[in-house]
Amino acid sequence: MKDLFAKIYKDKGPLGKWAEQAEGYFVFPKLEGQISNRMKFQGKDVITWSINDYLGLANHPEVRKVDAEAAAEYGSAYPMGARMMSGHTEMHEKLQNELAEFVSKEAAYLLNFGYQGIMSTIDALVAKDDIIVYDVDSHACIIDGVRLHMGKRFTYKHNDIESLEKNLERATKMAETTGGGILVISEGVFGMRGEQGRLKEIVALKQKFNFRFLVDDAHGFGTLGATGAGAGEEQGIQDDIDVYFATFAKSLASTGAFIAGDKEIMDYLKYNLRSQMFAKSLQMTLTVGALKRLDMLRTMPELKQNLWKIVDALQSGLKERGFDIGSTTSCVTPVYLNGSIPEAMALVRDLRENYGIFCSIVVYPVIPKGLILLRMIPTATHTIQDVTETLDAFDAIRTRLENGTYKRMSAALIKAMGE
DSSP states (O other): OOOHHHHHHOOOOOTTTGGGHHHHTBBBBBBSSSSSHHHHHHEEEEEOOOOTTTTTTTOOOEEEEEEEHHHHHHHTTOSSTTTTTOOOOOOOOHHHHHHHTTTTTTTHHHHHHHHHHHHHHHHHHOOOTOOEEEETTTOOHHHHHHHSSSSSSEEEEEHHHHHHHHHHHHHHHHHHHHTOEEEEESBBBOOOOOOBOOOOHHHGGGHHHHHHHHHEEETTTTTTSSSSHHHHHHHHHHGSSSSEEESSSTTTTTTTTEEEEEEHHHHHHHHHHHTHSOOOOOHHHHHHHHHHHHHHHHHHHHHHHHHHHHEEEEHHHHHHHTTBBTTOOOOSSSEEOOOHHHHHHHHHHHHHHOOEEEEEOOOOOOTTTTTTEEEEOOOOTTOOOHHHHHHHHHHHHHHHHHHHHHHHHHHHHHHHHHO
């Protein structure tokens, strides 16, 4: 019989094998200072394009004031216990009601964390006779939630309605045999590529197929739609989303999440979400803080306007200079380049050390081999000057990538970092 850990000693995984060279710099980096458009990385000032603080609320003085007052009044422990037992308060109810109204749903229910919450929501919505049909490029939290399902599941090609329709035909035949139902899952905004899910086309298929629709709108909530209510509002089909999910970790710059839908469905989930039934309630400081942030989202449209001014300047500037930003239709701004993992490491080090630009790097196995993805998250705190400096830096690093500079540097870089 093998030692359980034998596989770990032998194979660190496609990312883990680079840990010695990458950790502390390319992965698990330590940004320091106030959350803002400019922070410090290893003692150097950098323009930060890796912070999900879309609306610039993380260090807004009104937000900091409310957070501090809530911490002073309630501490970090209150309320103690799970919501069902001893962790329920009027503030939790108030936040749920305001969130439901904001996203135009009958009811909402708070979740402690986005990742944990969407997994538990999927688990609670389906039984073994049901079938799940979901986008193949779904976030890891959705994939892990689907893994909990004891029944059948199918993936459809990313944002491919023809593929979805074919899989719904398969799912319908299977559901007729099992006696179950069908759950379709999409993201409102796919956080890596920045594309909106084709929600309008998906709900149109309800005329032909009998299914319920769950949307993870982590990146759309607060950034899309006339009021900021998300991708469903942007595409005019919010009423057709059966279960709407969003997190506080992006636009609200906090911790927590929520689901929203018809009251009867929310009541069912409230009594069947294991991750909430058996976990401590969302702390009062976070609940009160989320109320303030939601109020600012509702009453300060200039926050979203400032965000989109930066998004438009960055994305239009990149396209004008010939960069490939894919088919993003959101704030998420991917820049695709051709190169190996070692070249990507040399490029990013150059970008950070010599140009003062900090953005996330994504390589194989998250994206295909031979591609480098530099993923940028614009925020309302960025300036046009930040955009101009970044565009000039990207021009420079593209030239060095194409003329082979990073290929020559990569071997020496890996050797130096391994010593």
